[in-house]
Amino acid sequence: MNTKQSILQTATSTITLESKAIANLSELLTDDFAEAVQLIYNSKGRVIITGIGKSAIIASKIVATLNSTGTPSVFMHAADAIHGDLGLILENDIVICISKSGNTPEIKVLVPLIKKAKNKMIAITGNIDSFLGQNADFILNAFVTKEACPNNLAPTTSTTAQLVLGDALAVCLLELRGFSSNDFAKYHPGGALGKRLYLRVNDLSSQNQKPQVNLEASVKEVIVEISEKMLGVTAVVEDEKIIGIITDGDLRRMLSKSDDISSLKAKDIMSNAPRRIQEDAMAVDAKETMETYGISQLLVEHDGKYAGVVHLHDLIKEGII
Known part of the structure; x- marks a missing residue:
């Protein structure tokens, strides 16, 4: 067997x-969960x-997931807890201890201190008969038969x-809270994910x-408008309503078809019934419309009146694409 095959295997x-x-894991779930x-x-x-150890890293990730889905959470390293950080735990806080063996020295020192403070304790452990398992109020069984490591270490x-199991907790809590996409956006305002929401x-x-431009605008006026506004497009408007659209592509097609453009007007080269979107629509909806029809711009409306242009580049700039 060659090296690549061995790696893939x-x-x-x-x-x-x-x-x-x-x-x-689903077979190990009990009422405790x-x-x-x-x-x-x-x-x-x-x-x-x-x-x-590695369980602390997992704990940190679960904390991040819970915080982002509406459950206030704090990470506390077990080793630091018994050297001063135990003060993080307040009267009404619930403690989740994560340990594969449930018998590490730090856990054996920490667990009695938590019980003494009368905080409820949830164990995520692969050994429900361990010191942690025996002292927790609730046990989430994370038992596995073997590590993926060939040495099982x-x-x-x-x-x-x-x-x-941490993800399952977070999702169950999310559903109980009726946590919506708007709530999610509130907790993720700075990232691309939040912007999509x-x-x-x-x-x-x-x-x-x-x-x-208006219907009677000359080709020169159309070209100047498209060039000055730098969006590669202009709306054709009458009484504040969108009548048509002219893109720089329309101009190129016009030049390839006509030798004399001096008499042409906007109404002669515009495309009728252009794609449009309401200004209060989500930006992600604009993205989907552009992708569906293979276009780079959408004309924007407000109460049936022309309100502007949204461009593909705007979506890219904001990380929507």
Whole structure:
């Protein structure tokens, strides 16, 4: 077997092993999972998630997911907790401890301190009979038969299982809260993902110039308008309503067909019934319309009147594409 085949075989084996372990998690779910979700949902405090080693990294990721979906959460490294960070935990907070073995020295020191403070504790562990499992109020079973590591040592399958249980918690809480796309945008205002959820056509078109000519405009006037407004297009407007559109492509086609353009008017070269969009529509809807019809611009309307142009470049600039 050559090197490439060996690499692909190992990758396939890893993915298959982990996917089977993840599928098995659904068989390990108990009422503890549902009760843990309800506990978090009804809590007036935060979720404090802790772990050691690779489990700490997974804890940090779950914290990020919960925070972005409406459940206030804080990461607390288990080693730091027993050296001063235990003060992070407030009276109404719920603690999630993540540990494959459930028997690490840090966990054995930390768990009694949490119980002494009377905070509810949820365990995500691969060993429900461990010290952590025996002392937790709720147990989420993350048992896996084997790590993907050929030596069965490096946390691979086990950390994937922990992460999936964290995702399951987050999604269940999201649904209980009725967390909508608008809520999601509120927590992600700066990224491209958030912009897809809140950015509207008017937010883009209002930054552009507003090219327009009347039906009787000469070809020269059309060319000047398109050039000055720098959008590659002009609307043909009458009584503030869109009658047609002229693009720089229309001008090129006109020149290839006509030797004498001196008598031509905007109405002679415009395209009728151009694609348009309402200014309060979502920017992502403009993107989908442009992709569907293979165009680069859309004319924008407000209350049936011409309101401007949104260009493909606007969407690219804002990260919508």
